[in-house]
Amino acid sequence: MDRQSFIKKSGAGISYALFSGFIFCKSQDDEVGTLNYNDPKVIRDADGEVLNVIGDIQTHKLLGSETNDQIFEWVDNVEPGVGIPPHVHTKEDEIFRVVEGEVEIAIDGESTVLKAGDIAFAPKGVPHTWKVVGSQKAKMITSALPAGIEIMFQELSELPAGPPDFEKVAEICAKQGITFV
Known part of the structure; x- marks a missing residue:
């Protein structure tokens, strides 16, 4: 035929x-x-803007402005003991991919340790938290779908050095639809 x-x-x-x-x-x-x-893009390991977001050293790799606001992707380079308190997103899902080290993640009350090569998915509306465990620094690639959260991270990175003012952090996060639990 x-x-x-x-x-x-x-x-x-x-x-x-x-x-x-x-x-x-x-x-x-x-x-x-x-x-x-959107234009195709190749992002090298050394590329991206580095921000200190309350101890979470993030390298912003792929921004919403480059993906029609479909996805934002960044690399977390985090020291042992650093983590994010339990919180809930109302706007975006997140995907966590551990490249180096170990990250303990809890999603909807289920806790597990992610090692290099492991991936976790935290859908919007579900409480989650993570913390670097062990003695090694962790490198994790994190994606947010849709994009938009990068604006919040930029604002958080501009807070003064030292212990964070939790009320101010919560206020900034609330603008993105994120609440701490």
Whole structure:
């Protein structure tokens, strides 16, 4: 069977026509004939903006502004004993991938230790917390879907050095829909 016959008989022609229409849809702000998509990007290990977010040393790798606000990804480089208190997100899901070291993570009351190569998923609406355990620094790649939380991290990184003012931290996090439990 030739290609044209296959398309006609399988209904793929209709699917292609509909799908093409979605791809080439334009917003009112777009010029006719232009596509709105994100540019591909390669991010090297040394690339990214480094922020100290209350002891969590983060390197922001892939920002929402680069992904149509679909995903934000960063690398945590954290000393033993450092962690994040139990909290709940209302806007984003998170994925944690341990690259080096060990991270104890608790999601919805279930606690486990993640080692290099392990991944955990914390959906929005579910309480979770993590802490670096053992004697080795941990490196963890964290993703938030959708993006937006990077704005909160930027604001938290601008707080004065020293022990954090928890009320101020909670106020900043609340703007992103995050509450501590």
